[in-house]
Amino acid sequence: MNWFFLQVTTPASTVADSLKQVLNAGQAAPPTMNIFDMLANGGPLMIPLGLLFVLAVFFFFERLIAIRKASNVDPNFMNIIRDNIFTGNVSAARSLAKNTPNPVARMIDKGLQRIGKPIDAIEKSMENVGKLEIYKMERNLSILSLVYGIAPMFGFLGTLIGMLQLFYRINTTHEFSTDAIAGGIYTKLITSAVGLTIGLLGYIGYNFLNAQLDKTINKMESASSEFIDILQEPTR
Numbered sequence: 001m002n003w004f005f006l007q008v009t010t011p012a013s014t015v016a017d018s019l020k021q022v023l024n025a026g027q028a029a030p031p032t033m034n035i036f037d038m039l040a041n042g043g044p045l046m047i048p049l050g051l052l053f054v055l056a057v058f059f060f061f062e063r064l065i066a067i068r069k070a071s072n073v074d075p076n077f078m079n080i081i082r083d084n085i086f087t088g089n090v091s092a093a094r095s096l097a098k099n100t101p102n103p104v105a106r107m108i109d110k111g112l113q114r115i116g117k118p119i120d121a122i123e124k125s126m127e128n129v130g131k132l133e134i135y136k137m138e139r140n141l142s143i144l145s146l147v148y149g150i151a152p153m154f155g156f157l158g159t160l161i162g163m164l165q166l167f168y169r170i171n172t173t174h175e176f177s178t179d180a181i182a183g184g185i186y187t188k189l190i191t192s193a194v195g196l197t198i199g200l201l202g203y204i205g206y207n208f209l210n211a212q213l214d215k216t217i218n219k220m221e222s223a224s225s226e227f228i229d230i231l232q233e234p235t236r
Contacts, residue, residue: 045158045191049151053198056147059140060205067137067209071216073104078223081108082230090115103133103216104223111227119228126224133220137213141206148202155195162188 077100084093090112097109110129114122166188 045154045161046194049154049158049191049194049198052147052151052154053201055143056151056198056202056205059143060209063137063140063144063209064212067212067216069101070103070133070137071212071219073102073219073223074100077105078108078226078230081112081227085115085230086233103130103137104220106133107220107224108227111224111231115231119231122231123224123228126227130220130224134213134217137216141209141213144202144206144209148199148206151198151202152192152195155192155199158191158195159188162191 077096080096081093084090084096094109094112097105097112107126107129111122111126114125
């Protein structure tokens with residue numbers, strides 16, 4: 001009798017173990033994508049894409065620091081300039097403007113140098129200085145616009161070349177398998193994904209810096225207008 005129950009329970013336990021193994025296999029986590037291996041499979045065009053990414057990051061932070069430094073204006077700067085002009089102490093106003101390292105101060109210094117001349121001449125000279133300062137702040141923004149413009153093109157070019165190579169190999173060797181085609185397409189699409197990502201980051205960075213630049217230009221225009229108003233106010 002004991003032998004009979006052993007014969008009955010042994011197959012049942014074996015079936016249960018088999019079902020557990022199947023369930024565990026079904027619940028196993030899918031293989032994860034290694035980002036470094038993926039980038040390494042992108043081909044030679046990953047090199048210029050990497051250089052474009054480095055350029056975008058470098059010039060974004062370089063321009064961000066420069067624009068923020070230019071927009072750092074003391075709220076009391078124009079009040080001190082006004083007080084010095086009203087008291088006739090133009091030399092003190094010029095000294096303050098010369099020792100303040102930002103575009104607003106350089107514009108005001110040019111206006112102080114032209115005191116005594118017609119208002120139109122003062123405005124024109126300050127406008128010329130303002131244009132020069134804006135040019136300095138915009139100097140390397142064109143590199144960011146170049147990056148976000150050509151990075152996706154490099155990506156698509158890499159994918160196109162890879163697809164041509166893949167189908168040429170299939171045509172010449174007559175070897176056709178879904179695994180080979182899927183793997184080939186996967187590796188060829190890497191450059192497109194990377195190029196689009198770099199282009200998107202460059203586009204966001206470019207527009208963010210332009211927004212910061214617009215704020216600085218508004219400060220310059222406001223200071224220029226206030227300075228002209230000071231010159232036209234009646235003396236105390």
